Amino acid sequence: xxxxxxxxxxxxxxxxxxxxxxxxxxxxxxxxxxxxxxxxxxxxxxxxxxxxxxxxxxxxxxxxxxxxxxxxxxxxxxxxxx
Amino acid sequence: xxxxxxxxxxxxxxxxxxxxxxxxxxxxxxxxxxxxxxxxxxxxxxxxxxxxxxxxxxxxxxxxxxxxxxxxxxxxxxxxxxxxxxxxxxxxxxxxxxxxxxxxxxxxxxxxxxxxxxxxxxxxxxxxxxxxxxxxxxxxxxxxxxxxxxxxxxxxxxxxxxxxxxxxxxxxxxxxxxxxxxxxxxxxxxxxxxxxxxxxxxxxxxxxxxxxxxxxxxxxxxxxxxxxxxxxxxxxxxxxxxxxxxxxxxxxxxxxxxxxxxxxxxxxxxxxxxxxxxxxxxxxxxxxxxxxxxxxxxxxxxxxxxxxxxxxxxxxxxxxxxxxxxxxxx
Numbered sequence: 001x002x003x004x005x006x007x008x009x010x011x012x013x014x015x016x017x018x019x020x021x022x023x024x025x026x027x028x029x030x031x032x033x034x035x036x037x038x039x040x041x042x043x044x045x046x047x048x049x050x051x052x053x054x055x056x057x058x059x060x061x062x063x064x065x066x067x068x069x070x071x072x073x074x075x076x077x078x079x080x081x082x
Numbered sequence: 083x084x085x086x087x088x089x090x091x092x093x094x095x096x097x098x099x100x101x102x103x104x105x106x107x108x109x110x111x112x113x114x115x116x117x118x119x120x121x122x123x124x125x126x127x128x129x130x131x132x133x134x135x136x137x138x139x140x141x142x143x144x145x146x147x148x149x150x151x152x153x154x155x156x157x158x159x160x161x162x163x164x165x166x167x168x169x170x171x172x173x174x175x176x177x178x179x180x181x182x183x184x185x186x187x188x189x190x191x192x193x194x195x196x197x198x199x200x201x202x203x204x205x206x207x208x209x210x211x212x213x214x215x216x217x218x219x220x221x222x223x224x225x226x227x228x229x230x231x232x233x234x235x236x237x238x239x240x241x242x243x244x245x246x247x248x249x250x251x252x253x254x255x256x257x258x259x260x261x262x263x264x265x266x267x268x269x270x271x272x273x274x275x276x277x278x279x280x281x282x283x284x285x286x287x288x289x290x291x292x293x294x295x296x297x298x299x300x301x302x303x304x305x306x307x308x309x310x311x312x313x314x315x316x317x318x319x320x321x322x323x324x325x326x327x328x329x330x331x332x333x334x335x336x337x338x339x340x341x342x343x344x345x346x347x348x349x350x351x352x353x354x355x356x357x358x359x360x361x362x363x364x365x366x367x368x369x370x371x372x373x374x375x376x377x378x379x380x381x382x383x384x385x386x387x388x389x390x391x392x393x394x395x396x397x398x399x400x401x402x403x404x405x406x407x408x409x410x411x412x
Contacts, residue, residue, distance in 0.1 A: 006197065008148075008175040008199065009173050013096060013145075017089050017147065026085045026089065027085060
């Protein structure tokens with residue numbers, strides 16, 4: 001699961017900005033969202049991403065997995081991932 | 083805050099080259115009467131494919147997101163598709179500014195394959211008017227065909243047009259054409275002098291009366307701003323940068339104040355150079371005339387044009403003042 005090929009994006013000041021020229025939409029993703037996208041781009045699965053987040057933040061892994069799933073469903077809803 | 087404002091503010095404050103315009107050639111197959119490139123530029127040596135790619139990579143590493151390829155006529159270069167593909171591979175938004183006359187069915191397909199995000203075509207009006215501006219008889223027909231081919235490939239296309247005395251009445255036709263073909267339109271009134279200071283292009287600018295007339299017809303609504311800093315300090319050199327075909331770096335292509343040369347410096351060295359730093363140290367106290375001008379809240383001043391007009395980018399630009407007067411009256 002990765003960002004769609006036609007999308008332009010850049011990490012700027014800790015946040016990822018995604019440009020979808022097909023819909024003329026510009027999206028911004030916060031720091032944790034950006035980390036999730038970074039790891040998705042590197043083919044990490046949800047569990048591996050959750051492990052990484054738990055290492056960096058003081059959070060429960062089950063909650064993190066749920067948050068990742070919610071986040072990914074938002075990305076899917078906005079047609080940003082394939 | 084809108085995401086577009088957010089990215090603009092971050093890159094403006096942190097000085098990140100968000101938006102880069104690269105002139106990849108000075109050569110052009112047309113001879114437009116208002117062009118800002120002097121004829122003798124066409125023989126200048128231009129950057130190689132590898133050099134341009136290297137610069138794009140550096141810009142990506144500094145946080146750049148938008149790349150515009152322009153010219154001259156960028157489609158004259160055979161490596162244009164390779165350059166677009168390269169920039170897309172680095173996840174840039176890639177725009178191409180062209181006169182459209184070199185786009186046939188095959189070129190449109192190649193553009194689609196390269197991944198270009200948007201093509202903006204200069205289009206000046208009906209056949210007789212368009213051709214009298216480009217000084218080439220078949221240019222109108224070629225532009226119309228180009229738009230058809232681009233649309234067929236599903237490429238996001240816009241038409242843009244400087245409104246001059248010679249084509250003042252054409253905007254109605256262009257708006258209609260754009261509507262029928264689902265195209266975005268961009269109109270402008272400002273013509274800049276040639277890069278060598280020759281003001282010939284500016285003699286084609288429309289009168290203040292016509293500008294007012296036009297703005298009223300399109301129901302132009304200028305948001306007055308009371309923020310002096312945002313009124314006066316332009317993003318050129320802060321989150322916008324211009325690179326010429328021979329490798330010179332400017333705050334913007336309209337701002338002919340040379341900052342560096344990619345033939346003997348890296349882009350990163352230039353971006354963090356003292357010259358750029360000094361340019362960005364400007365504050366409102368530098369703008370002695372503008373600070374006390376009652377048009378400042380409606381003035382869309384360009385430091386590049388001010389620099390060409392006065393050799394001082396803090397001075398009043400008569401071109402901007404002329405427009406501001408009209409905007410204030412509306």
